Amino acid sequence: MDASTLWQRYQEWLYYHEGLGFYLDISRMRFDNAFVEALQPKFEKAFASMAELEKGAIANPDEDRMVGHYWLRNPDLAPTPELTQEIVSSIEQIEVFAEKVHTGGIHPPKAARFTDIISIGIGGSALGPEFIAEALAPDFPPLAIHFIDNTDPTGIDKILTHLRNKLSSTLVLVISKSGGTPEPRNGMLEVKKAYAGQNLDFANYAVAITMPGSKLDDQAKNENWLMRFPMYDWVGGRTSSMSTVGLVPAALQGIDIKEMLEGAKEMDDATRIADIKKNPAAMLALAWYYAGNGKGEKDMVVLPYKDSLLLFSRYLQQLVMESLGKEKDLDGNIVHQGIAVYGNKGSTDQHAYVQQLREGVPNFFLTFIEVLKDREGASPELEPGITSGDYLSGFLQGSRTALYENHRDSITVTIPEVNPRTVGALIALYDRTVGYYASLVNINAYHQPGVEAGKKAAAVILDLQTKVIDVLQSEKAPMTLAQIADKAGASDNVESIYIILRHMSANNRGVVMQGNLGEPNSLTVSMG
Numbered sequence: 343m344d345a346s347t348l349w350q351r352y353q354e355w356l357y358y359h360e361g362l363g364f365y366l367d368i369s370r371m372r373f374d375n376a377f378v379e380a381l382q383p384k385f386e387k388a389f390a391s392m393a394e395l396e397k398g399a400i401a402n403p404d405e406d407r408m409v410g411h412y413w414l415r416n417p418d419l420a421p422t423p424e425l426t427q428e429i430v431s432s433i434e435q436i437e438v439f440a441e442k443v444h445t446g447g448i449h450p451p452k453a454a455r456f457t458d459i460i461s462i463g464i465g466g467s468a469l470g471p472e473f474i475a476e477a478l479a480p481d482f483p484p485l486a487i488h489f490i491d492n493t494d495p496t497g498i499d500k501i502l503t504h505l506r507n508k509l510s511s512t513l514v515l516v517i518s519k520s521g522g523t524p525e526p527r528n529g530m531l532e533v534k535k536a537y538a539g540q541n542l543d544f545a546n547y548a549v550a551i552t553m554p555g556s557k558l559d560d561q562a563k564n565e566n567w568l569m570r571f572p573m574y575d576w577v578g579g580r581t582s583s584m585s586t587v588g589l590v591p592a593a594l595q596g597i598d599i600k601e602m603l604e605g606a607k608e609m610d611d612a613t614r615i616a617d618i619k620k621n622p623a624a625m626l627a628l629a630w631y632y633a634g635n636g637k638g639e640k641d642m643v644v645l646p647y648k649d650s651l652l653l654f655s656r657y658l659q660q661l662v663m664e665s666l667g668k669e670k671d672l673d674g675n676i677v678h679q680g681i682a683v684y685g686n687k688g689s690t691d692q693h694a695y696v697q698q699l700r701e702g703v704p705n706f707f708l709t710f711i712e713v714l715k716d717r718e719g720a721s722p723e724l725e726p727g728i729t730s731g732d733y734l735s736g737f738l739q740g741s742r743t744a745l746y747e748n749h750r751d752s753i754t755v756t757i758p759e760v761n762p763r764t765v766g767a768l769i770a771l772y773d774r775t776v777g778y779y780a781s782l783v784n785i786n787a788y789h790q791p792g793v794e795a796g797k798k799a800a801a802v803i804l805d806l807q808t809k810v811i812d813v814l815q816s817e818k819a820p821m822t823l824a825q826i827a828d829k830a831g832a833s834d835n836v837e838s839i840y841i842i843l844r845h846m847s848a849n850n851r852g853v854v855m856q857g858n859l860g861e862p863n864s865l866t867v868s869m870g
């Protein structure tokens with residue numbers, strides 16, 4: 343296409359939302375009108391299912407759950423007055439709590455104010471809060487947040503060491519929808535021990551964000567923790583940023599949660615319109631479908647040209663891949679769906695993997711995220727008429743053009759600035775796009791059976807470790823791996839036993855391995 347035809351196409355497909363100052367450009371995806379027409383029936387179905395979902399249909403059939411994240415930003419949409427009231431009052435509860443923490447109305451026993459937060463959670467209970475903190479926390483927040491989002495002992499130590507002189511003024515958020523995920527449980531237990539080690543009563547510092555009646559909720563209730571916030575069964579972890587999961591940490595950091603909810607609501611309104619060209623989420627879903635042929639044949643590279651949006655691609659990675667990466671469609675056919683997502687930020691990544699994007703395997707499409715406002719206040723000119731922000735903008739445009747000329751398609755999302763409203767809107771845009779795309783390819787976007795399988799397999803290994811320890815403790819003489827496996831009733835699992843023992847031995851857990859470490863069959867093992 344020549345420049346003037348492309349300019350026509352740009353204008354024909356440009357979406358603009360006045361209230362949000364938001365633009366979407368899908369002109370650099372090479373679909374034609376016939377493709378749009380062919381997808382129209384699938385879109386009609388997608389719009390109809392989305393309307394049902396918003397009315398409270400069991401849109402997650404495997405787990406027999408409603409899918410209600412849209413109600414969080416427009417409680418009047420909730421299917422019952424009780425739910426509406428519950429959402430409204432939990433937002434009020436969050437605001438009151440944050441205000442009291444900020445003003446010292448709620449304070450730790452040995453200090454006038456809380457100064458820091460340790461937020462413990464994983465997956466959807468970490469990625470949203472992390473993204474929001476990175477994007478929106480003020481430079482000098484009322485409370486500084488630190489995340490434990492894994493069961494890595496070194497990661498936990500790093501946070502605890504950093505805060506060792508501040509634990510007495512550090513609030514702990516334990517975030518787990520199910521309240522039974524091992525990683526946050528472990529983090530919580532270790533942090534609790536650290537508080538006990540400083541003679542601090544953990545209950546005075548701890549806040550639980552979880553489903554009422556979960557293990558975590560019971561513990562928080564029995565131990566009389568400082569506060570408990572409810573998480574709902576009808577909100578999935580990866581769409582929970584606008585629930586207590588995302589709002590409690592955000593409010594504590596001084597982020598305007600009402601604005602975030604408002605931005606999301608405006609985007610939700612815009613993405614409810616049953617007309618592809620007037621609906622930015624439908625346009626995005628169309629572009630994704632085109633890029634990957636409805637089968638995820640191309641990866642999605644997300645490149646925000648703004649440091650504060652760095653974690654958006656990691657956040658989207660869970661949202662998109664946990665939602666769309668499915669073995670079976672809704673009719674039970676094996677389909678192996680999904681779209682792989684990766685990215686960091688521009689222009690930084692232009693000096694990393696963009697070389698391959700330009701010239702290497704053409705197995706991706708790009709999403710550029712452009713932020714119009716460079717910074718607060720004026721920028722110095724680095725050359726006559728040119729600022730650092732002009733460079734950033736020029737690099738984005740340059741990459742978009744160079745890639746397109748080399749037959750690499752891209753989408754460009756433009757927001758006026760990074761603020762609570764636009765971040766809320768971005769989150770809402772992708773929530774909806776994932777929902778539409780799932781409908782186009784006929785899958786359930788709201789369950790995660792693959793993750794459950796991984797969790798079960800890990801539990802089997804930990805169970806095996808307990809058996810192996812029993813065997814080693816009851817048998818004093820050194821044994822081969824095969825003998826241990828036999829006695830543990832796991833003869834078909836020698837390899838797992840070897841890996842367990844090697845890990846224990848490396849951590850001075852009393853396991854003594856003798857023999858040639860490079861030849862596992864030569865080893866004998868005993869408890870020292």
Ligand SMILES: O=P(O)(O)OC[C@H]1O[C@](O)(CO)[C@@H](O)[C@@H]1O
Pocket residue numbers: 464465466467517518519520521522523526578579580664790793
């Ligand atoms: O909030 P929870 O229940 O601890 O779960 C954490 C994460 O684990 C998953 O269930 C599976 O990875 C995610 O969907 C979820 O965000």
